Amino acid sequence: MNTVKELNKWANSHTYFTLDLVRIALGVFLFVKGITFITNIQYLADLISPIDKIGGGMFMVHYIAPAHMIGGIMIVFGxxxxWAIIAQLPILIGAIIVNxxxxxHSQNLLLAIAVxxxxxxxxxxxxxKHSADYYFKMQK
Structure with a gap:
């Protein structure tokens, strides 16, 4: 727990508006990707078909899109x-493995690695500093 507090103190003292814009862009990208997966569920099923043999294919279909949408919104607002990023990590690692x-698909692979x-x-x-977490922390 002290490590998280130390990381927060360091991040708040070294915060830049550009990093907040990158965080917001990441959240918007994940949200849009979640919308894409929900509107075209067959595309998502085709994407995960190489690892569907492992099992849990229907679970993955129902986890990926909502996790991207809800996680994206949470990341946008900070x-x-x-926690939202921890929920994204298995999806992104799976996206790299699927390739x-x-x-x-080199473009999808590079995008997954970058994200x-x-x-x-x-x-x-x-x-x-420019996030809901920081705002709520300062309300105490």
Whole structure:
């Protein structure tokens, strides 16, 4: 717990508006991706078909889209950002694995790696000063 507090103190003292814009862009991207998956469920089923043999295919279909939508909204507002990103990590790691197990799409692979890298950054950095987390913390 002290490590999280130390990370928050460091992040709040080194916060920049640009990083908040990157966090918001990440959240909007994830939300739009979730909307895309919900409106075209067959596309999502085709994407996860290479790892569907492992099992839990229907669970993945019902987890990915809502996790992207709800997590995206939470990341945009900076509300429980680390928890929202933790929910995204298995999806993003699965997106990278799908590219190696199925047909390789280099553009999708690069996008998944980039989003994973940004998520890992914000997992350690937190939501920053311009967020709901910081606002609620200051209300005490």
């Amino acid at each position: 509300l429980l950002t680390r 190696f197990m199925g047909e390789m 994973l890298a940004v998520c890992v950054f914000f997992l350690f950095y937190g939501s920053g």
